[in-house]
Amino acid sequence: xxxxxxxxxxxxxxxxxxxxxxxxxxxxxxxxxxxxxxxxxxxxxxxxxxxxxxxxxxxxxxxxxxxxxxxxxxxxxxxxxxxxxxxxxxxxxxxxxxxxxxxxxxxxxxxxxxxxxxxx
Amino acid sequence: xxxxxxxxxxxxxxxxxxxxxxxxxxxxxxxxxxxxxxxxxxxxxxxxxxxxxxxxxxxxxxxxxxxxxxxxxxxxxxxxxxxxxxxxxxxxxxxxxxxxxxxxxxxxxxxxxxxxxxxx
Numbered sequence: 001x002x003x004x005x006x007x008x009x010x011x012x013x014x015x016x017x018x019x020x021x022x023x024x025x026x027x028x029x030x031x032x033x034x035x036x037x038x039x040x041x042x043x044x045x046x047x048x049x050x051x052x053x054x055x056x057x058x059x060x061x062x063x064x065x066x067x068x069x070x071x072x073x074x075x076x077x078x079x080x081x082x083x084x085x086x087x088x089x090x091x092x093x094x095x096x097x098x099x100x101x102x103x104x105x106x107x108x109x110x111x112x113x114x115x116x117x118x119x120x
Numbered sequence: 121x122x123x124x125x126x127x128x129x130x131x132x133x134x135x136x137x138x139x140x141x142x143x144x145x146x147x148x149x150x151x152x153x154x155x156x157x158x159x160x161x162x163x164x165x166x167x168x169x170x171x172x173x174x175x176x177x178x179x180x181x182x183x184x185x186x187x188x189x190x191x192x193x194x195x196x197x198x199x200x201x202x203x204x205x206x207x208x209x210x211x212x213x214x215x216x217x218x219x220x221x222x223x224x225x226x227x228x229x230x231x232x233x234x235x236x237x238x239x240x
Binding site: 031 | 126151
């Protein structure tokens with residue numbers, strides 16, 4: 001079974017986390033058996049490596065890291081491969097993949113465009 | 121007429137800009153008369169202040185800054201009010217507003233949840 005890590009930047013401000021946690025709730029509402037965890041690069045726990053241990057304990061045999069970034073910036077291009085390698089080193093039998101950033105998905109951009117043009 | 125500034129962080133990497141520019145294309149495809157510009161906080165031109173001048177020249181009487189950030193972090197809470205004030209100082213008759221970050225919009229989070237659970 002595949003687990004997913006919903007990866008965001010992280011912030012010292014706890015209010016910042018709210019949309020990412022709501023996103024996880026939406027994922028679990030759609031697919032209650034999904035193995036999904038919020039993870040962060042900086043300032044906010046847990047890290048991807050720590051959450052991967054939890055997902056493996058719950059039965060994940062593969063893990064996909066989903067970058068909650070619109071653009072493929074430094075964090076996506078440099079930090080994510082490193083995180084994936086860390087997880088692979090700790091769990092050699094696990095299949096670890098990195099999804100394209102959410103800004104690659106037409107449906108996501110379409111929803112944002114709808115928000116930009118929402119009625120007053 | 122209201123102009124919109126699609127505000128993103130900015131990056132030294134030109135490839136990073138692509139989804140933000142596609143978003144603007146999607147906005148204009150839905151509403152060809154919309155006054156919409158991509159603007160950035162760092163590393164990438166134009167700034168909000170410069171793009172606001174363009175929108176005013178094209179007839180905007182109000183401007184909404186839309187933060188293309190999921191969470192209300194430092195950039196949203198601190199930089200945006202400052203940018204809005206800069207635009208107001210330069211164009212005293214303009215109505216300048218700041219939208220909630222895109223992570224506030226259920227439709228946006230729903231689209232991201234769909235991406236997270238897309239079939240392999």
